[in-house]
Amino acid sequence: xxxxxxxxxxxxxxxxxxxxxxxxxxxxxxxxxxxxxxxxxxxxxxxxxxxxxxxxxxxxxxxxxxxxxxxxxxxxxxxxxxxxxxxxxxxxxxxxxxxxxxxxxxxxxxxxxxxxxxxxxxxxxxxxxxxxxxxxxxxxxxxxxxxxxxxx
Numbered sequence: 001x002x003x004x005x006x007x008x009x010x011x012x013x014x015x016x017x018x019x020x021x022x023x024x025x026x027x028x029x030x031x032x033x034x035x036x037x038x039x040x041x042x043x044x045x046x047x048x049x050x051x052x053x054x055x056x057x058x059x060x061x062x063x064x065x066x067x068x069x070x071x072x073x074x075x076x077x078x079x080x081x082x083x084x085x086x087x088x089x090x091x092x093x094x095x096x097x098x099x100x101x102x103x104x105x106x107x108x109x110x111x112x113x114x115x116x117x118x119x120x121x122x123x124x125x126x127x128x129x130x131x132x133x134x135x136x137x138x139x140x141x142x143x144x145x146x147x148x149x150x151x152x
Contacts, residue, residue: 003136004107004129006122009114011146014092017110018046019053021090022074026059031087031105033074035061036096043076046092050074094121098128107135 009017018035025033037043043063050059062072069075069083074090080100089096089104093111101107109125111118129135139152 001136002102002105002107002134003138004101004109004125006126006137006139007108007110007148008122008139008141008151009110009112011142011144014042014110014112015045015049018090018092019049019059021108021110022050022059022061023053025088025090025108026073032072032084033088033090034082034084034086034104035074035076035090035092036080036100037076037078037092038094040078042092043078047076050076093118095125102134 007017007021035046047061047063050061053059059074060072061074061076062069063076066072070085072084075084075086080096082103087105089101089107091101091107091109093115094117095101095109109122111122113119126137126139129137137152138150140148141151143149
């Protein structure tokens with residue numbers, strides 16, 4: 001059964017949390033990822049952060065601007081596309097549409113406590129997926145220390 005994991009940011013920014021989640025995903029060696037964004041400024045910020053994690057290393061990834069989209073372990077986009085045959089779909093801020101996300105083995109929605117639209121979208125997707133029972137659902141929220149705690 002495919003999975004859909006929700007990561008609720010309460011202490012970290014996207015720029016702080018996304019690289020950690022991506023490093024964990026890459027370390028699992030379970031497949032490539034598409035990271036889908038609902039706005040260009042956030043895509044550009046995450047692209048920059050992934051190139052300079054901690055100032056000393058980078059997380060391999062690409063965008064439509066780079067060659068060899070099909071070879072990228074993480075592909076950043078605003079379009080519903082899967083050029084690298086990814087098993088993971090990482091939603092930044094709000095989820096892609098169901099026709100697209102249902103094609104992936106694992107979905108990860110990362111959303112902020114500071115954005116009401118993202119919170120509402122996440123709640124609505126959770127309710128829909130819970131009632132459909134077609135996905136294994138997990139919900140993680142940051143604790144006071146910024147660590148992830150499974151809440152559901």
